[in-house]
Amino acid sequence: METLYCPFSPIALASASPRRQALLTQIGVEFKRLDVRVNESSQPGEMPASYVRRLAVAKARAGWEQQLLQGRLPVLGADTAVVIEDEILGKPTDQIHAEAMLARLSGRSHQVLTAVALVNGGIQCQLSISTVTFKPLTKTERQAYLASGEGLDKAGAYAIQGQAALFICHLEGSYSGVMGLPLYETGELLRSLPSRKEIAGE
Numbered sequence: 746m747e748t749l750y751c752p753f754s755p756i757a758l759a760s761a762s763p764r765r766q767a768l769l770t771q772i773g774v775e776f777k778r779l780d781v782r783v784n785e786s787s788q789p790g791e792m793p794a795s796y797v798r799r800l801a802v803a804k805a806r807a808g809w810e811q812q813l814l815q816g817r818l819p820v821l822g823a824d825t826a827v828v829i830e831d832e833i834l835g836k837p838t839d840q841i842h843a844e845a846m847l848a849r850l851s852g853r854s855h856q857v858l859t860a861v862a863l864v865n866g867g868i869q870c871q872l873s874i875s876t877v878t879f880k881p882l883t884k885t886e887r888q889a890y891l892a893s894g895e896g897l898d899k900a901g902a903y904a905i906q907g908q909a910a911l912f913i914c915h916l917e918g919s920y921s922g923v924m925g926l927p928l929y930e931t932g933e934l935l936r937s938l939p940s941r942k943e944i945a946g947e
């Protein structure tokens with residue numbers, strides 16, 4: 746449905762993340778999902794903000810290029826990283842890695858950076874930065890959480906939208922940004938799209 750903040754509908758979402766799909770649905774945006782693959786390794790000396798921006802743009806561009814020339818839809822892509830002491834924690838590779846990530850996040854604050862990019866011929870990108878504080882976690886709590894399996898496919902090995910909510914004593918920033926798609930910034934990008942009527946010159 747075309748709305749004030751999303752004059753073009755449907756758009757495309759270059760993401761396999763069920764969280765991003767749920768968040769976009771939450772704000773009433775209709776979309777077609779595109780499967781894209783990009784290399785997610787960071788470059789030497791790359792700052793976290795540059796890293797998430799680069800990947801969000803790469804995902805959206807890959808989605809844009811994979812569509813047929815005729816009738817291309819504007820494409821959203823996003824990338825999330827958990828950052829502690831300037832180090833990027835991506836998704837854990839296994840349970841031991843996940844346990845080490847949770848131990849590191851325990852009893853302190855970290856940043857969650859999510860970049861969202863929109864490609865529609867031109868490229869626009871916005872960045873959301875949140876600060877999340879975890880209570881101190883005992884080994885028993887960490888292991889019980891890992892046994893739930895919910896952190897294994899998430900940056901930083903936790904999900905704010907799941908049982909890890911029990912660990913978060915403070916959040917400054919964007920809940921949806923931590924979950925993977927900052928809805929305020931996404932709305933700002935979508936608002937800039939032309940409507941189909943404008944494109945047709947009506």
Ligand SMILES: Cc1cn([C@H]2C[C@H](O)[C@@H](COP(=O)(O)OP(=O)(O)OP(=O)(O)O)O2)c(=O)[nH]c1=O
Binds near residue numbers: 759765825898903
């Ligand atoms: C910190 C945090 C991350 N996450 C998720 C959001 C992202 O799906 C994932 C970060 O990985 P990403 O590499 O940003 O995304 P992805 O591989 O899951 O999906 P895509 O196909 O769009 O590349 O972690 C949560 O769901 N909750 C949280 O609290």
